[in-house]
Amino acid sequence: MTTLIGDPGLRYPLAVLNLDAVRHNLAEMDRHLRDHAALIAPHAKTTMLKEVLTLQTEPASTWGLTVADAVQGRLAEKVGVSRILLANQLVERDDIAWAARAARAGRTVISLVDTEEGVRRLDAALGDIGAASPRHPVLLEVGYAGGRGGTRTREDADAVAAAVAGSRHLVLSGVSGYEGMLGGDATPADIERVDAYLTGVVAVAARLAGRGALAGPILSAGGSAFFDRVIDICREPVAALGATLLLRSGCYAVHDHGLYARTFPGSRSADGPDLRPGATVWARVQSRPEPGRAIVAVGKRHLPYDAGPPVPLGIRYRDGVPGPLPAGAGTARLSDQHLHLDVPPDSDLTVGDVLPFGVSHPCGLFDRWRSVSIVDDEGRLVGTGRPDF
Structure with a gap:
């Protein structure tokens, strides 16, 4: 006999996931990204459910998965993806060892860097581990005052890029940013801040690419609220650089009745998935x-x-x-x-x-x-x- 949610015989409380809604959201996002020449590495942290992550890897617009650390990375391996973006600067030796092992197993693992010391620590740890060629790819993370990770000034970004160029085990493969914390309640002023920040991220990528400092470049940004701004601001300059525009949204798969219902593109009458x-x-x-x-x-x-x-x-x-x-x-x-x-x-x-x-x-x-x-x-x-x- 089929059991329906709401049945008085069930033990409550229950967390409930509508998998049909997830499938709908993934199809909508895939259509939107293919229409706008962007790819996505969905962030595994949102659900950490193999059932959802497996579905997220199936659309044509999916590049791989994003993770925050080696714990999440191991789940990405179980799901079977060949490309993993580790969206943090690696400082834990376990995370670095996992990234090196996954690379030896044939996976592409990319991480972020935002300080010279972070570059030195990662390079030294890979040397101690005996990391094999090719070099470990990293994205230079561009931040802003009061934000979380990321370089704060042009000089900081140039110094980190130079540190990567002088390392033994790293290669600079692009630039990363995260605009979500700037968006607030998605007022016009909030959107202006997001756009200005993303314009600055593009400028860093263009400057480094002009020097020949980026290998096979990726520009990665985009949470689940303002990915439309990432596409609008970044798509054309990224294409001009011959680079890949890679989003890292995660919550879009399950969406919500609160934060993202208020701020995602559809709530702002902007171009976006349903x-x-x-x-x-x-x-x-x-x-x-x-x-x-x-x-x-x-x-x-x-x-x-x-x-x-x-x-x-x-x-x-x-x-x-x-x-x-x-x-x-x-x-x-x-x-x-x-x-x-x-x-x-x-x-x-x-x-x-x-x-x-x-x-x-x-x-x-x-x-x-x-x-x-x-x-x-x-x-x-x-x-x-x-x-x-």
Whole structure:
């Protein structure tokens, strides 16, 4: 007998992934990227689910996978990709050893550099490990004041490029950037900051390429909110350099009801794919202690909250039968194990009702769960995924 999500016999809370929505999003993104002459190395960190990563490697626009460290890199190997972008400067010896071993096994592994000391450490570690030829490819990461990794000035970028040129085991294969933290709420001023930053990243790539300092160049940028700006700003100059434009988006596969619903291209009437939210968390009402308040048995241990609260999705299930959640219901706050839900005082919401919640920023969802219930568009449970963090 088929089990449907919302069934009262299930044990809640449950993290739920709609795999049909994921397939839809991947097809939409693939179409968009092929139309705009860009490739993507989806970031594995979002779900760390083999079921999703395998699907993400299938489209024609997929170059490989992006990872943050060797732990994620090993999952990328299990998925079977031949090209891996390690989107950090490597400082941990385990990460460096893994990158060297993966390269010896025939995989292309690229990492980032943003300081002269980082270049020296990586070069020395590869020498100690006895890394074989060819040289380890790196991208020079371009940052901005107040951001995370990346060079801050033209002089810094030139010094790091010179350090790579003088190394024994590295080769400079392009330039990298990340615009997502500049985009804020996607106001016109936010978009201007994103565009100005990306223009600067392109300028660094053009300057280095003009000196012959880049080998087989890649320009990599693009999270899941402002990848349209990456394409618009970078596509033509990257093509003029004979380089590859490589996005690193990850959340697009599952999308969300919060951060990315507000900021991705479609929400800004910009050119972009038609994405659907694919990740939800379902939980029971545990208490109705006040007329205008319900307590739901799900909290910070189950839901991301760094980029906005969980979103009640306007429906409740009672004895497995769906019905409307009263208008005006909203998350008031989260405790460790409880969600405080504001509801109209005359709401008939009762203890035992099951509610689905949309999430904001799915990167913070999957690492909270040892297993994820996989459903189709009809809500039928079709499998279980286990995030490999």
